[in-house]
Amino acid sequence: MLVLIVAHILFLHVTGSNNPLGIKVNREKVPFHTYYTIKDLVGVFIFLFIFAVIVFFYPTVFIDPNNYLVRDSIDTPMHIKPEWYFLFAYTILRAIPNKTGGIVILVLSVLILFTVPIFNKRKFVRIRFYPVSQVLFWCFFTTFVILRWVGTKGTDYPFDFLRKLCTFNYFLYFFFVPICNFMWDWVLLGGINLTVKNS
Numbered sequence: 001m002l003v004l005i006v007a008h009i010l011f012l013h014v015t016g017s018n019n020p021l022g023i024k025v026n027r028e029k030v031p032f033h034t035y036y037t038i039k040d041l042v043g044v045f046i047f048l049f050i051f052a053v054i055v056f057f058y059p060t061v062f063i064d065p066n067n068y069l070v071r072d073s074i075d076t077p078m079h080i081k082p083e084w085y086f087l088f089a090y091t092i093l094r095a096i097p098n099k100t101g102g103i104v105i106l107v108l109s110v111l112i113l114f115t116v117p118i119f120n121k122r123k124f125v126r127i128r129f130y131p132v133s134q135v136l137f138w139c140f141f142t143t144f145v146i147l148r149w150v151g152t153k154g155t156d157y158p159f160d161f162l163r164k165l166c167t168f169n170y171f172l173y174f175f176f177v178p179i180c181n182f183m184w185d186w187v188l189l190g191g192i193n194l195t196v197k198n199s
Contacts, residue, residue: 012036087151088144088170094155095167105167112174119178123185132180140173 013032054061066077082090092109096102127133147166153159 087148091147091151092167095163122181143169
C-alpha cells in the first residue's frame with residue numbers, strides 16, 4: 001500500500017492535477033506543495049482520530065453478535081456469510097441453481113470487470129457528457145447494492161427472485177454501456193468520426 005501511495009504522489013507531482021473536463025492547461029493547475037500536502041495531512045489526521053476512537057473505545061462495534069454464541073460442532077450456523085466485499089459474487093453464485101453454472105457465472109462476474117477499459121471507447125473523457133450512461137451507472141450501482149443486501153438474506157421467494165433479477169441486470173449493464181456511449185457520440189458529433197485522445 002505504501003508503494004501505491006508513493007507512486008500516486010509521484011505521478012501527481014509530475015503531471016499535476018487536472019480539471020473535470022480533462023483539458024490540460026498549465027495555468028489552471030494547482031501547485032502540489034503546500035496545497036495538497038496540507039489537504040492530505042488533514043485527511044490523514046481525521047482518519048487516525050476516528051480509527052483511534054473506534055479501536056480504543058468501541059472495539060466490538062463491527063463484530064457480528066452471533067460470533068459470541070456457543071459453538072455447535074455438528075450444525076453449521078445459518079448466519080455465516082462472506083464479508084461485505086464478496087457478497088455480490090456470493091449472491092450471483094446462489095442465483096444459478098446448477099453448481100457448475102453458478103461457478104462459471106461467478107468467474108464471469110469478476111472477469112467482466114476487466115472488459116470495461118477495453119470497451120470504453122468514448123470520445124469525451126468525462127461521463128457528464130453522457131446522460132444515458134449516467135442513468136445506467138446509477139442503475140448498476142443500485143443493482144450492486146441490492147445484490148449485496150440479498151446475499152445476506154435467505155432463499156425464500158422474494159429474495160430468490162431479486163437475486164436472479166439483479167444478476168441479469170448486473171451483466172446487462174456491461175452490454176448496454178458501450179452501445180449507449182457509441183450512439184451518444186454519434187448523436188453529439190453528428191456522425192462525424194472525430195478522434196479525441198482519451199487520458
